[in-house]
Amino acid sequence: MTKTLTIQDFFKCFPTDEACITHLFELRFGADFACPKCGEIGKFRKLAKQPAYTCNCGHHIHPMVGTMFKDSHTPLAKWFYAIYLFTTTRHGVPAKELQRQLGVSYPTAFRMAHLIRDHMASVDGDPPLSGHVELDETYVGGRSHGITGRGAKGKTVVFGMLERGGDVMTRVVPNAKQRTLEPHIVRNVEKYSTISTDEWGAYHRLNKIGYTHGAVNHGKKRYVDGIHHTNSLEGFWSQIKRSIRGTHVHVSPKYLAKYLGEFEYRYNLRHQPHWMFWRLVESF
Numbered sequence: 001m002t003k004t005l006t007i008q009d010f011f012k013c014f015p016t017d018e019a020c021i022t023h024l025f026e027l028r029f030g031a032d033f034a035c036p037k038c039g040e041i042g043k044f045r046k047l048a049k050q051p052a053y054t055c056n057c058g059h060h061i062h063p064m065v066g067t068m069f070k071d072s073h074t075p076l077a078k079w080f081y082a083i084y085l086f087t088t089t090r091h092g093v094p095a096k097e098l099q100r101q102l103g104v105s106y107p108t109a110f111r112m113a114h115l116i117r118d119h120m121a122s123v124d125g126d127p128p129l130s131g132h133v134e135l136d137e138t139y140v141g142g143r144s145h146g147i148t149g150r151g152a153k154g155k156t157v158v159f160g161m162l163e164r165g166g167d168v169m170t171r172v173v174p175n176a177k178q179r180t181l182e183p184h185i186v187r188n189v190e191k192y193s194t195i196s197t198d199e200w201g202a203y204h205r206l207n208k209i210g211y212t213h214g215a216v217n218h219g220k221k222r223y224v225d226g227i228h229h230t231n232s233l234e235g236f237w238s239q240i241k242r243s244i245r246g247t248h249v250h251v252s253p254k255y256l257a258k259y260l261g262e263f264e265y266r267y268n269l270r271h272q273p274h275w276m277f278w279r280l281v282e283s284f
């Protein structure tokens with residue numbers, strides 16, 4: 001499926017709290033789940049007015065225990081709808097917006113947003129990158145408006161690695177020095193991959209450590225040099241910056257990695273928007 005999940009599709013699958021709990025139970029325990037107490041298979045039924053199942057023998061199963069919903073008093077239907085929102089907006093969902101749409105308190109919305117972002121990051125994982133990979137750093141936030149470039153004060157440094165036609169991966173890093181960036185490259189980009197960067201000195205050794213490296217000289221206003229450019233990654237950066245400016249106003253450095261994980265998740269599933277939602281609700 002290449003289409004985005006419509007709101008009609010969503011409510012058809014998850015019209016009620018009951019439907020969401022049933023989904024969770026079936027996903028986690030399944031039809032051939034044997035009761036841990038009596039050993040019988042298929043004797044579970046949903047308890048009325050409780051997010052729990054009971055076996056004929058009286059043994060209870062709480063499908064939310066062991067998931068991100070475990071300590072939550074928020075109805076599961078609201079959680080599922082929040083997840084739906086996270087997977088269908090390009091620019092992310094600020095906690096204020098969740099608060100409005102779900103009718104929950106701001107702290108609840110804030111907590112939900114962070115747990116959903118954590119879930120997105122863990123489901124996305126970090127598969128190694130290969131083929132042709134673009135590397136670049138960017139500077140996010142801070143008060144020093146108008147100051148850009150490396151070493152800008154008060155800004156958070158984010159390092160990005162993007163496989164053309166494949167996944168993007170980001171890391172919040174203390175600085176953009178070679179000894180900071182190189183371990184991330186070695187760990188996440190397969191040897192013998194082709195790498196494109198700009199002329200920043202931190203990348204000068206890449207040819208020596210097993211990569212085919214080419215750089216474009218942005219300082220001399222050269223943005224493409226044969227196959228070498230970092231346009232895909234720069235596109236990803238500008239989308240994040242637009243979104244942070246437009247919807248989140250300010251993201252503290254502490255939470256930036258989580259926001260980045262959210263954007264990575266959507267980017268990495270950009271060719272299967274339908275799956276953006278299903279992959280999350282199939283993996284609690």
Ligand SMILES: [Zn+2]
Binds near residue numbers: 035057058
């Ligand atoms: Zn039983």
